[in-house]
Structures are given as structure tokens and as C-alpha cells.
Amino acid sequence: MxxxxxxxxxxxxxxxxxxxxxxxxxxxxxxxxxxxxxxxxxxxxxxxxxxQMRHHESHASDTPRHPLDPLTVQEMNRVRSILSSHALFRASKSYALHSVALEEPPKSRVLTWREGDPLPPRQASVVARLDRVSHVLTVDLESGRVARVDTGPLSGYPTMTIEDMNTATFTPFLSEEFNRTLVARGVDLKDVACLPISTGKKIRWFVCFLDFFWG
The missing domain is CATH 1.20.5 (Single alpha-helices involved in coiled-coils or other helix-helix interfaces)
Structure with a gap:
């Protein structure tokens, strides 16, 4: 069993x-x-x-709901329109906007604000480069005018724009000495990629490397 x-x-x-x-x-x-x-x-x-396919949500009609909400698409377009009609920009041969952001209202206004209250006046802080001179501007979106313009020895430097980075990427190859040094080491210039690194000023470091990954 x-x-x-x-x-x-x-x-x-x-x-x-x-x-x-x-x-x-x-x-x-x-x-x-x-x-x-x-x-x-x-x-x-x-x-x-x-x-019938799903599209990305459009933010063209967004409106700010809080004093610290970032600038909307409509507000950014208004800033551009105000600046383009300003005498400083009309007289400039070339300019670049390095930064366009919300000019934050005073902290006391933000702390006392409650939902449903009118928003403090919306302003934009702009860092622009005109004719090789840096400018910091305050644009009042309600009145449609430039409320403040600072020039001269400002604190800090404008960030690099896309145009700056594109130009700087190919700048090392304009140097005959740079190219000759690479060729002497048996390096094909087509395999070299250079990236600009900002040091806080318009003078930059370049990091160049062999582009094996993409090649």
C-alpha cells in the first residue's frame, strides 16, 4: 500500500x-x-x-492664470511687435534676442494675490544684443511700450543663440594650423566634430572629437 x-x-x-x-x-x-x-x-x-489623427495641443490661445505663469504665445508675439517698432531696434542694423522671459512682479504682490484677483501688470524681461552692445529691457505688455532700457557694463553676458552655435561649430576648421595639426596625426577632417562650450562670455572653449558614432 x-x-x-x-x-x-x-x-x-x-x-x-x-x-x-x-x-x-x-x-x-x-x-x-x-x-x-x-x-x-x-x-x-x-x-x-x-x-482625424490626433494632433498636439495648440497653446496659441493660452492665457495666464497666475502672476508667475510664463509668457504665453500671444504675449511673446506682442513683445516682438513692440520691440520691432521701438526706435532702438529700428535704428539697429542687426540684433538678436538672447532671452525673453516674464518680468516677475514684486514678491509682495504675488503673496497677497488670490485666485480670482486681477493679475499684476504683465511685463517681459528681454536681453538683446544690438550692434555689439548688450541691452536689458523691460517691456510693458499692457501699455505696449518699453519701460526700461539698461546698457553698458551689465552683470553677466547673453547666452549663445542657435546662430552663434552653428557658426562656432565650423569656426575651428577655418584655421589652417588646426587642420594641419589633425592631418599630421593621420586624422580625416570629415571624422572630426567640434562643439562650442560657453564660458560665460562670447569667448568659448571648443571640444573636438572623432565622430566615430555617427560615422
């Missing part, structure tokens, strides 16, 4: 292991129903008209 009981227990264990193996093996295989469902979804997406 004991031998028979042990034999039945052994068979039960084998059956349990077999069922566990079958279950694990089946779940590791792709589910045909899921594959067919995914295929149908892909076909529907390809056949769906373009105007």
Missing part, C-alpha cells in the same frame, strides 16, 4: 510539472488574437484620414 501511494504521489508530481511546463511554454508564444488585433489597429491607423 505504501509503495502504491508513493507511486501515485510521484505520478501526481510529474503531471503537475508537465502542466506547469505546458502553461509556461504557451504564454511565452505570441498570442494570435493579440497579433491580429494589433494588425487591425495598424491598418486602421494607416487608413484613417489625416484630419
Amino acid at each position: 505504501d509503495g502504491r501511494r508513493k507511486f501515485l504521489s510521484f505520478l501526481s508530481l510529474l503531471l503537475a510539472l508537465f502542466l506547469l511546463f505546458v502553461f509556461t511554454w504557451n504564454t511565452s508564444l505570441p498570442n494570435s488574437y493579440n497579433l491580429n488585433s494589433a494588425k487591425r489597429v495598424a491598418e486602421e491607423l494607416e487608413l484613417k484620414p489625416h484630419h
Whole structure:
């Protein structure tokens, strides 16, 4: 009797292991129903008209709701319009806007503000470079005028613009000495990439490396 009981227990264990193996093996295989469902979804997406596809949310009509909310798209466009009509910019041969951000209202105004109260006057702080001179301006969005213009020895320097970075990226290759040094070391100039690193001023460091990853 004991031998028979042990034999039945052994068979039960084998059956349990077999069922566990079958279950694990089946779940590791792709589910045909899921594959067919995914295929149908892909076909529907390809056949769906373009105007029915989901688009990114537009922020063109956003309005500020808090005194510290960043400038909206409409406010940024208004800043550009105000500056373009200002005498300082009209008289400049070239200029670049390095920063356009909210001019934060006084802290006391923010602390006493409650939801539903009118917002403090919205102003923009602008760092601009005109004819090689840095300017810090305050633009009043309600009155549509430039409320403050500071020039001269200002604290800090304008950040690099995209145009600055694009120009600086190719500047090292204008140096014959730089190119000759690389060629003398057996380096193909097409395999070299240089990136400008700002040191806080318009003078920058360049980091050049062999572009093996992209090559």
C-alpha cells in the first residue's frame, strides 16, 4: 500500500510539472488574437484620414492664470511687435534676442494675490544684443511700450543663440594650423566634430572629437 501511494504521489508530481511546463511554454508564444488585433489597429491607423489623427495641443490661445505663469504665445508675439517698432531696434542694423522671459512682479504682490484677483501688470524681461552692445529691457505688455532700457557694463553676458552655435561649430576648421595639426596625426577632417562650450562670455572653449558614432 505504501509503495502504491508513493507511486501515485510521484505520478501526481510529474503531471503537475508537465502542466506547469505546458502553461509556461504557451504564454511565452505570441498570442494570435493579440497579433491580429494589433494588425487591425495598424491598418486602421494607416487608413484613417489625416484630419482625424490626433494632433498636439495648440497653446496659441493660452492665457495666464497666475502672476508667475510664463509668457504665453500671444504675449511673446506682442513683445516682438513692440520691440520691432521701438526706435532702438529700428535704428539697429542687426540684433538678436538672447532671452525673453516674464518680468516677475514684486514678491509682495504675488503673496497677497488670490485666485480670482486681477493679475499684476504683465511685463517681459528681454536681453538683446544690438550692434555689439548688450541691452536689458523691460517691456510693458499692457501699455505696449518699453519701460526700461539698461546698457553698458551689465552683470553677466547673453547666452549663445542657435546662430552663434552653428557658426562656432565650423569656426575651428577655418584655421589652417588646426587642420594641419589633425592631418599630421593621420586624422580625416570629415571624422572630426567640434562643439562650442560657453564660458560665460562670447569667448568659448571648443571640444573636438572623432565622430566615430555617427560615422
